[in-house]
Amino acid sequence: MAHVSNICLVDFAPPVAHPLLAPVLVAAGYPSPAQDYFDGTLNLNTHLIRDVTSTFVVRVSGDSMEGAGISDGDELIVNRALTPRDGSIVIAILDGELTVKRLLLKAGGVVLHAENPNYPDIEVPDANSLTVWGVAETCLHDLRN
Structure with a gap:
């Protein structure tokens, strides 16, 4: 069980921004030609924690x-x-x-x-x-x- x-x-310490690649979808088969395109940052605290x-x-x-x-x-x-x-x-x-x-x-x-x-x-x-x-x-x- x-x-x-x-x-x-x-722990809601000051948020750490992580690099975000666009598109956010990552190919699980063949690599995407857009894989080197950087699209800012993603804060995991605000992304994962709603309340x-x-x-x-x-x-x-x-x-x-x-x-x-x-x-x-x-x-x-x-x-x-x-x-x-x-x-x-x-x-x-x-x-x-x-x-x-x-x-x-x-x-x-x-x-x-x-x-x-x-x-x-x-x-x-x-x-x-x-x-x-x-x-x-x-x-x-x-x-x-």
Whole structure:
């Protein structure tokens, strides 16, 4: 099961501008002839964080969400101000622990769905008994590993 192993406040130090190439789309097949075209800078704080006061970064531990592109050790940008919707990836509190799952709203209740067939769905018959801690907005996946 994928659990949350760390919670960090987002550091909103002075923004650092990173070079942005235009077009922003990068070819995954053949290289683009426009690959050397520089188009200013991109501030990652303003690009990734919508609500400074309710945004946290959590580190994932486990592999139950691999089908959603979330791997062990990834970090999720989580917004606690967002209203969870059907299909949202949420941080939920189960048995006193934080876990990462896809929220499915069904007629018979709520399902916390793992995106790995090795893990069963968690059915929550009474939605009022479930606490959603926040909604994941972005997954930071380290490609160096």
